[in-house]
Amino acid sequence: MAHPRPGPQNGPNDDRNSQAGQQSGFGRPFNLSEALPYTPFTSVVPFDSSVLPAPSIGSASPAPSVNDLISTQDFDALNHEAQVQGSHSKRLQQTLNQVQHLLKQGNITEFKFKTGPKATAATSTSRAAAGLAPFSKMVFESTSIPFRYPTPDTPTSTSPNGHQAAPTRTPNLAKQSAPVPQKSGKVKQSPTQKVRQPHGSNLARVEVHLPTKSQLEKASSAFRASVNASASASPAPRASPSTGGTPAPVPQVENEIHPPKTDRPVKSALASPQPAEDLEEAIVVTPVKSASQVPQVPQGSQRSGIAIELPATKFFDKTEFMVVPDEPDEPVNLSRKRKRGEFDGEDAYGESLALRQRADAAFHDLRLFLQSVFEAEDYALRHQVGNDLIILMADNKTTLTSVGQTKVQTLLGKTISLNCFQSAPLDDLLRLQRLCEVALKYVEPLEIKIEGSWELADVEQWIQLLPSLEIAIKAARTSLRMMCGGREDKQLYSEGTIEQSLNLFKRVVDGIVIPIAELRSTGNTADLFKHLTAYKKKIVSLFSDCQKLFSLMSTLMSKIDTSDTFTNTLEFASSQLIFIETAHAERESVIDTQKFDGLRLAAMDMLSQIFLLNPSQRQGILNDILTSLEKLPLGKRARTFKLIDGSSIQPVSALIMRLVQTSAGKVDDSKGSNRSTIAQSTEENPEDSVEGPSAGKAITFSIRDEGHGAAQHSTAIQELNSVASPLMDTAVRNASYVVQFIVNRALKSTKSGDTPYRNLLDLFVEDFTSCLDNPDWPAAELLLRLLTTMVRQLVEGDKTGVPAKNMALELLGIIGASISKLRGHVRKTANSLDAKDADDLGMFLSDLAASALELNSRPEHMVAWTGPYRATLEYLQNRFTEDPHLASAISFIISDWATKVCNGYDLFLDDFDERDQEFGRLAYRLREMILDRHWLSSEFSFKEVSPSQAKLSYSIMLLRSPLCESFSAILNILLGSMASDQPTVRSKSLKSINQVLETDPSILDGDSVVIQLILKCSNDSSTQVRDSALGLIGKCIGMRPALEERMTATVVERFIDTGPGVRKRAMKLAKDIYLRNNNKAVRSAIANGILHRVQDPEESVRDLARQVIEEVWFSPFHDGENSAVSQISLADHVALMVQTVKQGSVSNVLDKVLQALLGSESKAAQASLEVCTKLVASMFDLVDNPDSDDPSVPSGRDALQVLMIFAKAEASLFTFEQLRLLKPHITSIGSSEDLAVSRAVVVIYRRVLPQLSSAHAPFLADVRKELVPAITKVTRALLDDIVACLWIISTLLETSEQLARLVSSSLTAIQKMRLMSQKEPFNEHKTRQFERYTLIVGMIGKHCDLDSNLQLFKANFPKWTGTSVSKLMVDVIIPFAAPSQPLEVRKAALDAVGLVCQASPRNYDSANVYTVFQQVFDEQNPVLESMIMRSFKEFLFTEEKRSEQAVKATSVNGSKSEKKRELTVIGGTSFDDVASATTQRFLKEIIRIATATQDDHAFLAVEILASINRQGLVHPKETGVTFITLETSSNGRISELAYLEHKALHGKHETVVEREYVKALQASFAYQRDIAKDPRGATTNPFVPKLHMMMDVLQISKSKNRQRFLEKLCKQIEFEVNKLDTSEEIPPHVQYTRFIVENLAFVEYITIKELHSTVSMLEKLVTSIGATVAQAIESELFQVRMDTLDSMPSADVLGEAQQQPSHLQIDLTRLRQLTSASMILLAVWEVRTHLRRLYGMGTTSRRESKGKTQGKDLSKAPTKVPSVTGDKVWEEISNIMTSLTSRERMVQTCKAFVELMNVDKEFLVQDDDEDMNGDEPSTPGNDDDDDEHDQPSAGRGRKRKALGNTPAGGKKKRARSSSQPRKRGRPRKQSMEANQQDADGELDDGDW
Secondary structure (H helix, E strand, C coil), X not given: CCCCCCCCCCCCCCHHHHHHHHHHCCCCCCCHHHHHHHCHHHHCCCCCHHHCCCCXXXXXXXXXXXXXXXXXHHHHHXXXXXXXXXXXXXHHHHHHHHHHHHCCCCCCCCCCCCCCCCEECCCCHHXXXXXXXXXXXXXXXXXXXXXXXXXXXXXXXXXXXXXXXXXXCCCCHHHHCCCCCCCHHHCCCCHHHHHHCCHHHHCCEEEXXXXXXXXXXXXXXXXXXXXXXXXXXXXXXXXXXXXXXCCCCCCCCCCCCECCECCCCCCCCCCCCCCHHHHHCCCEECCCCCHHHCCCCCCCCCCCCEEEECCCCCCCCHHHCCCCCCCCCCCCCCEEECCHHHCCCXXXXXXXXXXXXXXXXXXXXXXXXXXXXXXXXXXHHHHCCCCCCEEECHXXXXXXXXXXXXXXXXXXXXXXXXXXXXXXXXXXHHHHHHHHHHHHHHHCCCCCCCCCCCCHHHHHHHHCCHHHHHHXXXXXXXXXHXXXXXXXXXXXXXXXXXXXXXXXXXXHHHHHHHHHHHCCCCHHHHHHHHHHHCCHHHHHHHHHHHHHHHHHHHHHHHXXXXXXXXXXXXXXXXXXXXXXXXXXXXXXXXXXXXHHHHHHHHHHHHHHHHHHHCHHHHHHHHHHHHHCHHHCCCCHHHCCEECCCCCEECHHHHHHHHHHHHHCCCCCCCHHHHCCCCCCCCCCCCCCCECCCCCCCCECCCCCCHXXXXXXXXXXXXXXXXXXXXXXXXXXXXXXXXXXXXXXXXXXXXXXXCCCHHHHHHHHHHHXXXXXXXXXXXXXXXXXXXXXXXXXXHHHCCCCCHHHHHHHHHHHHHHHHHHHHHHHHHHHHHHCCCHHHCCHHHHHHHHHHHHHHCCCCCHHHHCCCCCHHHHHHHHHHHCCCCCCCHHHHHHHHHHHHHHHHHHHHHHCCCCCHHHHHHHHHHHHHXXXXXXXXXXXXXXXXXXXXXXXXXXXXXXXXXXXXXXXXXXXXXXXXXXXXXXXXXHHHHHHHHHHHXXXXXXXXXXXXCCCHHHHHHHXXXXXXXXXXXXXXHHHHHHHHHHCHHHHXXXXXXXXXXXXXXXXXHHHHHHHHHHHHHHHCCCHHHHHHHHHHHHHHHHCCCXXXXXXXXXXXXXXXXXXXXXXXXXXXHHHHHHHHHHHHHHHHHHCCCHHHHHHHHHHHHCCCCCCHHHXXXXXXXXXXXXXXXXXXXXXXXXXXXXXXXXXXXHHHHHHHCHHHCCHHHHHHHHHHHCCCCCCCCHHHHHHHHHHHHHHHHHCCHHHHHHHHHHHHHHHHHHHCCCHHHHHHHHHHHHHHHHHHCCCHHHHHHHHHHHHHHHHHHHXXXXXXXXXXXXXXXXXXXXXXXXXXXXXXCHHHHHHHHHHCCCCCCCCHHHHHHHHHHHHHCCCCCHHHHHHHHHHHHHHHHHCHHHHHCHHHHHHHHHHHHHCCHXXXXXXXXXXXXXXXXXXXXXXXXXXXXXXXXXXHHHHHHCCCHHHCCCHHHHHHHHHHHHHHHXXXXXXXXXXXXXXXXXXXXXXXXHCCCCHHHHHHHHHHHCXXXXXXXXXXXXXXXXXXXXXXXXXHHCCHHHHHHHHHHHHHHCCCCCCCEECCCCEECCXXXXXXHCCCCHHHHHHHHHHHHHCCCCCHHHCCCCCCCCHHHHHHXXXXXXXXXXXXXXXXXXXXXXXHHHHHHHHHHHHHHHHHHHHHXXXXXXXXXXXXXXXXXXXXXXXXXXXXXXXXXXXXXXXXXXXXXXXXXXXHHHHHHCCCCCCCCCCCCCCCCHHHHCCCCCCCCCCCCHHHHHHHHXXXXXXXXXXXXXXXXXXXXXXXXXCHHHCCCCHHHCCCCCCCCCCHHHCHHHCCCCCCHHHHECCCCHHHCCCCCCCCCCCHHHCCCCCCXXXXXXXXXXXXXXXXXXXXXXX
């Protein structure tokens, strides 16, 4: 449908059409004939109207036709009623209302048209309505549809259609007849809005929106219901009232600015055009095809409709674009200054009529009720009887009932809140107060305190007092409520009433609340608990009244000036209630613990009020709170304070934050002027002086308004700073005091210690971080900021201990994670604002957040008047009425805002007037806001701030706070600590980094140094650090999967870590990587590493490795699916397995894994068997593949290797058809083309052929035909498999004659060679022949039983009369093993004999065999010994397997007879006697070989010993010493195998093995000295004792047994100086001692008791033996005599002796003996000192006190001091071992030992520059020189010999304190007669 309008119509835009339109002046919509010339239908000739579809409603298909919407009969009936009747009928009016409802502005779409350059006169509205039907005309004339342009300043004029009194227009409308581009500088839109406008607004588009189908149907149904009679049908259809019957709405003409183009208003006209001179009255602009006049799409329209798209612009107009600044502009339309009239009309009763009415009603109710009370009182006094309102007390006194008290309190509260309490008669209030005083006085003498000894009768008597107590509490509340009303009448403020109320409250708290809170259901008070629980409801009611009274006292304190007694009493009560210890469970409490929480919250409010009103008491309040923290609970009941977001924190955390926030509020100390006893309600604020925060005096400000502040911005800033800085300084000072107190206490406690400060610190930090992004608690940022500064100093301090650094790193991790979480929240919120928040404020905050995240936001934007601070404040102030506690948060944020403004102003060095003026205005406003909290709300209004916008605003503030800006510094500290020299610090930093990563993984992006440090830590020397690093690697891969490729190699490397826990973590992590990653190379590397762990020495690691392999290689195929995708996946997996086997040596491991997987013990054995069958079938598809350069493409050779492994594991996986496929690969077995392929096929046949039957005889015969010729050509390994296959085939075919003939011919040839060798020796050719013959005979003898062919052999050997072919083989070959034969011949003969004996063990007992074997062992030829031991090994392994299989068969069959039969021989086999005899015969030789070297020859002997040990063939003590010795081997295979066998022996025969430990210790030392060539007791990098495996085994034993072993170890050091052998360069006992003490220095002690015992033994050793050695040195070396001691000061004795060259006269041997003894004892003392330092035992005592450490602590594990390493003791012992290099060194060593015995260096006064040396122990304070003469123990620094060790008649020696040079700065000790310190001094407590 087209609009009739002047100018260009819906057709060609030419002058002719324009003129025609002006002449015709259509007054109605075009009909079909009139519109047809302007449509494409002009080309249809002849034209038929049926081609036009009927109009439809809605845009969806199918839509209802307009013709069918309403019947013409109903419409004609309405027209008839509208025309005929004078008064409209009800149905006509109802239909009219329905149509008008559809035409309401909210139900139709507003049409917006682009204004055009040409205009014409407006169409007359009378002409527009002409010709309408009566009902349509009624709708047109009675419907008002207001329209206006979106300019907000233009008022909307509404009137019925066509009846405007006068046209509405703007004054400058005439000037805008043509479009004029507006300057961008005057545009009111923000750049953000311009950028965010959709570019679609530049398209030419007109939208026509029609009412919905449901709306039209509703109108139709209403219309039909209103029609009673139907009129005749009209032949011509008419438009319905909802479509054509209503003309287009007429918009008001207003001025609208849309930069950079001007949209002209459109006025819709339905009348004929007006003359040109009427342009000033009504202007209608038509659209033109101009780039600057493109109509704009209405924004915000979400209705569906029919859109008519006009051609888009073809021109680019630069005026439509503008430059957008990079920084967001502050929105200017958010805040509006209130007009003064908005608050001027208020009177005493309120600001509105409704409020005055409510006040009058409340006042009337109060007067009425008081009158009723007084009348009731008079009645009660007259009649001496109480009533509903009055209780008659003793002495004819009256008081209000409980109901009356409740009612009057409600009425008083209403009148006070409605400001009408001032009008209440004073006499009435005083009389009411006197009634309340009676109740208070009545309860004063009552005994209300609960006693723990009460019985049931006492409880019932106490319950009877509760009603009187409840009335008294309510009476106190009524009295205090009147005092809080703000009246000036002094008579109301009775000090006596206040005191009575206070005393009552204190008695209730002390006598009822606290006793009930501490009452428990157990112990002596169980009966009382039960009695009181029965009256739970009454007690709860009392608690509720008490809480309300407490809250009212807090309000009273803020209203009037109270006494110090009142304040101090409530402060003490508040502290009691806050830290009251409530029950941990509800069943343990008389009433619900939530009731106590309510009292606790009221106490917090009271304490906050006191803190605010009494600045002088703030320090004391903080001290009371902090010193009471120990009383806080640490369990689930710790966090009971609910936050607005639903989370919970500790109440004391909330209290501390509230007190810090309160500190930043304006403090008014002049209570006399503002809060006096009459509670002055008027607060003057003269313009010439404004009161500042200074106490007791007024500050005069020169800046009086905003304009003044803008003009003198510098002065405004200074005045603001003078007000705000003291407030923030106070808050910072209080927060700093709190943080320092808690941290300092936490540094002195541990998480498991007696004091809870360490745990409390964690709780506080967690609470503060929970509140960090909550605008209700801005102090959380300040507290965390100060805490961060303090812990950063701890981490960066050089003298900070490791525990303190660990604590600091843990806290930094928590804080860093919270900051990271905040940044992530801001980033997410700013990028995804909700539709309701995407307004001007939301857009500004979004852009500002992006800048703040990058730390490049401008200061003026952060502190802008309509910025984040203002939005946060407005949000808090809107909630202030609901939560009055927000006052402290508001004050804190205002002060912080003011501080930021001052700092921001000072940052700008340039002068920019506009910016500085804004700072000046802002400074004035903030100063007023600080001085008057209501100033902002009274002077300015602000748009409503949503909670999400408020949180975003506050988060932006936090992002630019010092705390969040230090995030990079925190992260750098954590990263730097990952490279610390302390393992625990490195581990803790990794865990802290983990916390940060969980909240913000973005720090891993790019070339992150975090990744490098983590990878470095994964190779750390500390197991704990490596484990933490692996855990962090897993987190990093989970958060950033792209890092997986980079980190996988590191994870695989940790498979061979020394720590079992690290290995297991690495495998678990690798499993996850494997399942996620499809890269074959990665999967192959992981599988290869895990397969090797199947042979791990740790059982748990082995089990995990098998489990992981099962989960990644077999479990994914358990579903049994046979789809194409599954087949492809299976083929890929086969290729992966082939690649893994090819690249890694896992063949001998994989078959064990498969056997365990397919074994009967496996739960998934059947499913795994099916999977393996599929894998084997899939691998057969690869058998014929050629070799490829691509490693991912498996070749046939590689596939056969894997098939060979599967065949070894389970033969049933193969089918006969698969075996047939392998037959071609053995045709070339005799050649050397591909031995690997041939051997693989033969091995498969060897394993699988036994399951075939004789039905496959042709196939078996063909295979034998191919294999027999190859016997003489193939290698030894292949020959072994070929012979085994041939024997299997022979068994199946039941013929072995061919093999028998082959053996017979070989034996014949060997006999001939023996005869020939007697004539001429073996040459090279004959030797090779002999080797081949013997190898054939040996292999056949190993695999075949040819006794069935006995006659054949007797025919070839007529002289042979034996009955065993194997014995014949041995007898023929054994002569060649004689010593007279060449070595190669003997080697081949022994090899063949060994092979035959493996299958026929009885030959080991033949005299000719074991005699030859003994000759070989006597010769000690390793090559020949290997031949024999290899045979022993195979035989013993076979017997071991046979024994295991016999046990399994027995367990399966379960037959008693079989069990008895199996027990007749050891192990259940028939060759155990042979094994036992052979073992006993050659055990010593095997042990000799095992301990003679560390090569493969020794390992072979160790394997034999291990098998002997497992089978129990010898006594445990015969092999135990050997295994313990071999544990110290540097060959990993030897030590690992020996460790496993030692562990098994110890577990079975602990008592027997323990007796051999001393012998084993000596053997280990000899082994290390002679074989390993390293007599030291530990290895370096890191330090590991060589006996660590022995100590690991001893962990199985009881602590008492370990302690006994350590004591024996120490006793091995004992010696006699005269018997020391010093013939070697380093005497043997000196080396032995070094071996022992170095093991003791680095061994891991399990319990404190073991450590104490070891240290004590070492100290006793030195003091006992050392006394004798020191005496010998002094007498023989230095020639010190008793007369010398008596005549010379002790300080000069040793020095005088040194001057005499007596050491030159002493025998060198004797000097070496004395020196060796000194070396031993000095080394022992160094280890003792090292252990004391390492475990924090202190170094001030030489003997251990049994009673110092409690018995329960002795079983705990000792804790090492992280800063102590083994480098020092290692260097000291190394230095001691050089003492025998020269005579001078010997003398120095002897002197040093005497010095050690006489003067304890640990008590010497240190040099000034040595005092701070952390490695040396400092001098104890009680040994200072000032106390020397007063303390009898001043001689503690010297050590005397024990009297029991002094020889009879020996010289009495004096301490030689002069052996040390005199120290500088302090006098040396002179007391010679001081009492000697007891040798059994107490052992200092260590930090375990």
